[in-house]
Amino acid sequence: NAGVMQNPRHLVRRRGQEARLRCSPMKGHSHVYWYRQLPEEGLKFMVYLQKENIIDESGMPKERFSAEFPKEGPSILRIQQVVRGDSAAYFCASSPLRGPDEQFFGPGTRLTVL
């Protein structure tokens, strides 16, 4: 049973470009979470999604960031017009059930904005 997959593992963008990060949850998992980790810091919750629904986006910046989890395909975290402060590791996690349940993390995408 494959774990949570994220790609790309490393992404370099210039200021003003768009970044698209993809996450495929574990088989059988229908809940996806995105987190951001700045250097030397813990992980900060960004958004919680189920298939075709955003459940909680209270951790998402109001501008330039969006997330989706379509009926088919991976979850996408999209960052428009990236700035240097967006440089971070972005982790995706998945869980199988609603309610308190164990989350499993992917390897992360390291975004570097030049």
Add this chain to the structure above:
Amino acid sequence: GIQVEQSPPDLILQEGANSTLRCNFSDSVNNLQWFHQNPWGQLINLFYIPSGTKQNGRLSATTVATERYSLLYISSSQTTDSGVYFCAVVGGYQKVTFGIGTKLQVIP
């Protein structure tokens, strides 16, 4: 939101030593997890432990939910234990709040 405090922030151990890491949280939680982030940045699930005690090899964890803390025990530490240990709690709507971590360095 829920506040999560981890201590100590940094820890240096001689190989073979034991240690206890602590996680305090400010409100009742639905679950609690311990993770190890290795030097390559990968997050490894250690324990899913909303309450009680669990053991896995040289590691064990105890959560006392009524007193709002959890402990992670590492026995006979090895250099491969180096990295950052995070405690993460889940409050409402499965929003996970991470502590800032304990950075562990095990020296030979």
